[in-house]
Amino acid sequence: MILVYLIGILMGGGLLALMLGQWNKNLSRWIALCALSTGFIALLFFWIDQYRTINIHLSNPWMIDYRHDWIPLFGISFHLGIDGLSLLLLVLTFFLGILAVLCSWNDVKERVGFYYFNLLWILAGISGVFMAMDLFLFYFFWEMMLIPMYFLIGIWGSENRVYAAYKFFIFTQASGLLMLLAIIGLYFIHGRNTGIYTFNYFELLGTAISPGIAFWLMLGFMIAFVVKLPIVPFHTWLPDAHSEAPTAGSLILAGLLLKTGAYGILRFVLPLFPQAARELAPWAMLFGVIGIIYGAILAYSQTDLKRLVAYTSVSHMGFVILGIFAFNELALQGVVMQLVTHAISTGALFIMAGMLKERLHTRDINHMGGLWTEMPQMGAIAMLFAMASLGLPGLGNFIAEFLILVGAFKANVLLTIIATIGLIFSAIYSLRIVQKVFLGPSERQDPVHDFSFREIMVMAALTLSIVWLGLYPQPVINTVKPMINKLEYIFPIENKNTQKENHQATPLNAHQYRVKKQE
């Protein structure tokens, strides 16, 4: 039941904030904060409780399950369930949710009630995505997080917000429809095979599909997820949406919405279509590497701070794709770490970009510089997160990227080497941020103030998390271990190697055959 309560508290909190916001703006802030904090604390207790038994039940990754019929006629049920990965991402959702509320505390002044309604409903949608074990329900939540986000960007964004909101909506909606087609296709194939028409994830697992169709169905899911993630060339909605969204919006976009794409691949694409995923792997890894380099180079050339950070996300998400399609434990653990640490580090950078915008009324880094003198605290924290973003050991992102690269090295040496070179580029753009914003001479006349108490609390939470994950990531690793073991079970490495050889052998034989024929 805790799963239902988690969504319920967000949706209910949102409605309450909307209604009470008419009378008192402060009330809706506090309601949002309370709703998220309650959920967060409940999740933490749940995590601690589960953590004790995690290593005992290595074979069964599922922790808790809730099922209730919804539309039995079509085999649709309200089915929620979580494993380590879902739990981790839920904790992350509520954690970033609290920060999102805190960093829009003074930022948002208009239509406060509706703002927090949207914020909480986005988070409810995201939580639902991480929990839904019924494909119809999953699609429902997938769409549910989209619409409030559209409002959030379109109403509370900056100058070019309407364009950005449309772009975001159309990209995700169009790709989402492909997924819906794929879901329905899968539903009918499974129904025809077995006579049971159901959207239940567990029953759809292991559906026998002919390879040709499986590939197309897989592609339907895949496109929805990689647009969200995003990978090059489907990334262009992201810089616009990120830079125009309000601070909390950017935080949720970068920290959570992108993660739903990665989650979808891990949860649906790999287990439902293992064979097709394997065929796609070299291409996916290639696109991942292209994203790493392309995103980094674009990040370097940006002058809009939020756009710059948005492109670094493109680069970092390239690592995620690279790691997922390496199909081994090290890389997959790295991917999960990357999801968490990227949410924290990029979230922190977006929050600071928002704080700077609030103080300087610009996002253009050419109009900043020399801010260290007046804001040494923010400078130091920005330095720390720039270092996290370039993968400095001791901070969480390093663990993630190192594990991904070590894992990917096993699968594809050449692509991994190129991806590793991406680390040089990440150093170049990260240091550029610090230099342009905080160092150099200051041209400013009017004073700016350093962190306020509320801002210190937000940044302290993020800083502690990223250092903790960098020095002792074991709790995260252990939590997702059963789930990753299960995934790895679908992709045994020995099989993969022999397959590769066979794959290479076939065209060679064909070639030889042709040569013989000519003779």
Next chain:
Amino acid sequence: MNNLLWLVPTLPLVSFLILALAGKHVSRVWVAIIGAGSVSLSAIITLIIGISFLSLPPATGNYSQTLWTWMQVGGFNPKITLFLDALSLIFVFVITFIGALIHIYSVGFMADDKDYSRFFACMNLFVFSMLLLVLADNLLLLYLGWEGVGLCSYLLIGFWYENPANGYAARKAFIITRVGDTAMAIGLFVIFYQFGTLVIPDVLAKAPILWHQGAYMATITALLLLAGGVGKSAQLPLQTWLPDAMAGPSPVSALIHAATMVTAGVYLIARMHVIFQLSPIAQMIVAVIGTATLFIAGLSALTQYDIKRVLAYSTISQIGYMFLALGVGAWTAAIFHFVIHAFFKALLFLAAGAVIEALHHEHNMFKMGGLKNKLPVIFWTFLVGSASLAALPLISAGFYSKDQILWYAWASQSGNPLLWFIALLGAFITALYTTRMMILVFWGEAKTAIGHHPGKLMTVPLIILAFFSLFAGFIELPHNFGHFTLFSNLLHQVLPETVLKAGINTELQFQVLASLSTFGGIYLAYIFYYKQPQRIEKLKQSGFAMNLYFFWFSGWGFDKLYNVLIVKPIVFIANINKNDVVDKLYQGITFVTIRLYQSLSFTQSGSLRWYVMGLVIGAIIILSIQIML
């Protein structure tokens, strides 16, 4: 006492945390006490550990202390483990001891700086990272220290951040060393897949079993590690960051050049010596890189007018000697030169810093002069440091360490006359530029008035360092006189002995040649810069000499080359694609859609005539089609 080991890196770390978190609220006196005190305490603990390590050596020759398991993923479980053996003990000693002296000096040197606590915080973090680097028992932890050192160098080179040039130098240092680090990271991947572990002793134990002599994988691994070392140690072709790294305060330069950072590459190669031994090609490359670097950097040092840049190029050159020694298998000689170099280079930088401060931040040697009598303590200590750098025979420590390398460059099994000859030439150049620097700064007429005299906090560390620059050489004496091998005996627990070529028995003539080259250099500088300065003027008339001068002065054009080949193209691509060419595709789609809808909505004009006309034309078309069919 060995279980105190964890305190050695922890103390500077704690001090860093205190200063970073609460630096604003700590008074300057306490900043100095915490900042310099923590490193000094580490140095004292190191001495205690060192004494107990030497008097009661552990049975295995090493001691390790596991603090916690960093992570455990599949078969990959790096631990936070400190590992102490003779090699790391020597490095820890140098880092903490010289680090402490530099910190004490900084208390005086930085006394007027507004960012006092930030300075000490970064310096402490620097010492911590370097200690972690040399104490790490696995390559991942070593990599943590390795990158931490890079971060701290970035923070400290760009310490005076208001000047964008300093920021540029800092970024250059970070990014160029990062190029090497990336290659090293790939090296770690290779090692992990070959051995299934990154624990250094395990890797070294397994390597000779898994790889035969000259194995292809050994060469690749060694070269990847070497690339990391080349970056951090500022060797060819990644040496260009070091001369610019002078942007930071002088104690920072002393710390980077003597105790930390640039010696990391030497440490890495010495630590992973088994892999290098398995690949004669890689070892040859190490030696060639070292030799080429020492020669190129030496000639560049000869042409600089900024005193700190002379010292910077001399560091590159001296590290080149260490690489040469590593390359010819003279492992202990390399480490010996590292120790001696650390003493005299720290001394030279700190003394140069005192000179610069006394002369109102004047870096140009041609505007100095005549300081011999005005700053006697600085003069004498600087003289000792210079003598050691120039390897003045018998009395300076630098002679004993450098002579050993020269001798092995010829006599070791993988030595070779050409390497020896260039190294000898390098010794001559070293003496030449060192004497030039001495004469320009301390002799002749005074060109800049002295602002203020260095205090006790600054001079005492100089005197201590001068003492070691003179006498530290006596812990290792050549075969032909004394044959006292305290240092190499200790190191031979870890590093193999140098194998000599057969049939070589006389070291004496090499020592005579080395001494002659030193004296030759000193004499030449004396003629050109003191006795007959008009000769320099005459040389300046010749176009060829001036071209050569500018070529050397610019560091052999490496900066320009990289700028044209790498930096410019990447910046160009980044800038033309600023608006993301991929987005054009989607903009194209919207554009077509909008045009289409506009042209269609054009027909919806609201005027009845048009609609009737449309109907009629439509009807005609349909009818005519029907008729025709």
